[in-house]
Amino acid sequence: MAAQILLIGGNSGIGSALAELLRQRGNTVLMAHRSAAQPLNITDDEPNFPVVEGPLHGLVYLPGSINLKPFASLKPADFRSDFEINLIGAVKTLQHYQKALQAAENASVVLFSTVAVSTGMGFHASVAAAKGAVEGLTRSLAAEWAPRVRVNAVAPSLTDTPMAVRLLRSDAQREASAKRHPLARIGQPADVAAAAAFLLSDESAWMTGQVLHVDGGMGALRNAN
Numbered sequence: 001m002a003a004q005i006l007l008i009g010g011n012s013g014i015g016s017a018l019a020e021l022l023r024q025r026g027n028t029v030l031m032a033h034r035s036a037a038q039p040l041n042i043t044d045d046e047p048n049f050p051v052v053e054g055p056l057h058g059l060v061y062l063p064g065s066i067n068l069k070p071f072a073s074l075k076p077a078d079f080r081s082d083f084e085i086n087l088i089g090a091v092k093t094l095q096h097y098q099k100a101l102q103a104a105e106n107a108s109v110v111l112f113s114t115v116a117v118s119t120g121m122g123f124h125a126s127v128a129a130a131k132g133a134v135e136g137l138t139r140s141l142a143a144e145w146a147p148r149v150r151v152n153a154v155a156p157s158l159t160d161t162p163m164a165v166r167l168l169r170s171d172a173q174r175e176a177s178a179k180r181h182p183l184a185r186i187g188q189p190a191d192v193a194a195a196a197a198f199l200l201s202d203e204s205a206w207m208t209g210q211v212l213h214v215d216g217g218m219g220a221l222r223n224a225n
Contacts, residue, residue, distance in 0.1 A: 005058035005200060006030045006050075008093050009042070013161030015062045017193035022200070027058075042089035049096050055104035056097055058200040061090045061111050065130070066163055068123040078126045086130040090137065101149050108200045111138050113155040115215040131155075135211055142209030150208040152199045157215035159187040181216030182223045 005022055007015050011033040019029045032040040032050050040048055042063055065085050067078055090111055094101075101107040113131040116124040135153060142151040158177055160168060168174050168186065178185050195214045198204050213219045 002026055002028045003057035003200075004028045004030065004052070004054065005060070006032065006052060006056055006097065007060045007062060008040070008089075009033050009063035010060065011035055013163060014156075014159065014189045014192045014196070015060075017189035018060065018196050021190075021193050021197050025197070025201075042092065043084050047089075047092060047096075049093070052097065052100050054100075056100035056107060057104045058108045058110070059093070059097055059101060060109075060196055060200070061093055063089055064112055064114075064163065065127055066167070067126050068167075069126070070123060071125045074126050079129060082126045082130040083133065086127070087133045087137065090134060094141065102145070105148050106202075106205070107149045108204070109141070109149060109151045110196045110199045111151070111153040113138075113153045113211055115155055115157045115213065115219045117155065118211075118213070119219050138211065139209045146208055150199075150204070152204070152207060152209070153211045154192060154195050154199065155211050155213045155215065155219070156192045157181060157187055157218045159189060159192055161189055180223065181218050182221045183216040185216065187214065187216060 005027050007019055007029060009015060010019055010031050019031060022029050030052065034041060038048060038050055063085050065082050067082055111134050113135050114127065116128040117132045117135055138151050138153040145151060158167060168177065174186060192214050195212050199212065
């Protein structure tokens with residue numbers, strides 16, 4: 001029987017690449033996002049979550065934000081918005097599907113953080129705070145839901161997706177971003193999708209509560225270039 005995996009917010013970028021990869025591996029992929037036939041707005045008080053029949057073997061929460069501003073320019077509303085999208089949306093989703101995940105007995109949850117949590121970066125205060133909370137949620141739920149459900153996170157660096165388009169609009173921006181990474185290139189959706197697919201698979205069956213860094217070396221290395 002094919003594994004049933006739900007992607008929340010997976011209609012473009014990393015989510016689209018992940019859906020294609022999972023289908024190639026024989027999984028049944030369900031998707032919920034704003035532009036779906038049954039639109040999902042994760043910031044609603046009661047989001048319109050799709051009905052899932054039977055056990056849910058995997059769940060990936062993809063919604064995020066890139067809200068880069070000087071700290072003095074950030075308002076409390078900016079922090080609330082980033083927390084609502086990155087953390088509270090994940091909480092609503094996981095609480096809604098908890099029983100379906102636990103029914104699978106060996107389910108896997110994948111959340112998304114950012115390299116900016118472990119590596120201090122200017123102008124990232126709001127998003128790094130929100131994603132830091134996501135990492136805390138990852139570890140806490142991994143402990144609470146073990147051994148029936150594994151919970152891990154992926155922490156990418158800047159990836160070439162529609163959400164990052166304003167940061168990669170020109171050749172100069174793209175070149176400067178590539179040079180900041182020890183591997184000297186910008187991350188591609190397929191790079192991050194491969195890591196998420198690994199965490200969903202039985203190949204990572206002895207991993208939970210982990211944050212997997214897929215960041216071109218930025219989080220661990222000093223760039224010598």
